[in-house]
Amino acid sequence: MASADQRNLRTINTAACLIIGDEVLGGKTNSAYLAKWCFSLGISLKRVEVIEDDESEIVEATKRMSERYDFVVTSHDDITYQSIAKAFNLPLKLHKEAFEKMRRMSKTTKQQPDFDWDTDSPALRAKLRMVELPTDDSRDVNKQFIFPHEDLWVPVAVVNGNVHILPGVPRLFEKLLDGMKPHVTPRLVDPEGKGTHRVLFSTPMSESAVAGYLTELAAKVGDRGIKVGSYPRWENKRNTVTLVGRDLAYMESLVADVEKNINGKRVHTEGEDDTGDEAEAKPQS
Secondary structure (H helix, E strand, C coil): CCCHHHHCCCCECEEEEEEEHHHHHCCCCHHHHHHHHHHHHCCEEEEEEEECCCHHHHHHHHHHHHHHCCEEEEEECCCHHHHHHHHCCCCEEECHHHHHHHHHHCCCCCCCCCCCCCCCCHHHHHHHHCCEEECCCCCCHHHCEECCCCCCCCCEEEECCCEEEEECCHHHHHHHHHHCHHHHHHHECCCCCCCCEEEEEEECCCHHHHHHHHHHHHHHHHHHCCEEEEECCCCCCCEEEEEEECCHHHHHHHHHHHHHHCCCEEECCCCCCCCCCCCCCCCCC
16 A cells, blocks of 8 residues: 555546535536546546545545545535544644635635634634644645645645645635646656647537447557547537547547548537537437
8 A cells, every 4th residue: 555655746647536415516516627627637537426425435435536546636515624634544733824824814804893813712713623634744744735826825735645625615626726737747647738638520420320430440549549439419410529639649640531431520619510500300329
């Protein structure tokens, strides 16, 4: 079993996202944003898992994901910090730098006009809980907490070397995740962060009509790390064919051949060549 420091240094090939049930109920889109972020960096998002807001489930899922994947992301709710701390037998400790940043950057609100940072109160204790984080005293603290943005007091807690706990608010989640790129790119298979590319094609042919050619194409390009996909677009006259991989130059060399064999054309966004008219018939598979 790898140590936390080893997990913190190894190459990032795979990622997983742990969604607490309340995120789904609230209609948040953090997992969708993470999927696009991983794709842009060439990280393979292998698993997105939804669990209840329950300590035992968080403990089990976090330990399992930390062991199986290089980069794990979840967002904190009321019991996330304490549950993940329990998963790895760590105490919750006040992160003084985060607290001082919070104190310095926070503004007086109408809801708490008389709030005093130096006087014990339910409001102060609530704020302190936000910066009481899982902490391993045997490890370098700078490897356990990342401040991606100087204008935000919120840290990303990195537990067991690869479990990243971000705030659940989508605006903050997205900003902090984007801010983590400089910390992540040196550990990618492609340190330049060129990521994965997708080439889209639009075809009037049915999925079954192009299946034979696409099967042959997939066998031809598989060794180059290229994946071939075909997706019916119901209620539209055109279906979509995709090439996905890291070698953009090689995929570009295939464009003319693909266009010819699917009687279609390359597009930059799905549906960009739709006429707006109702389809005469649903695409058949």
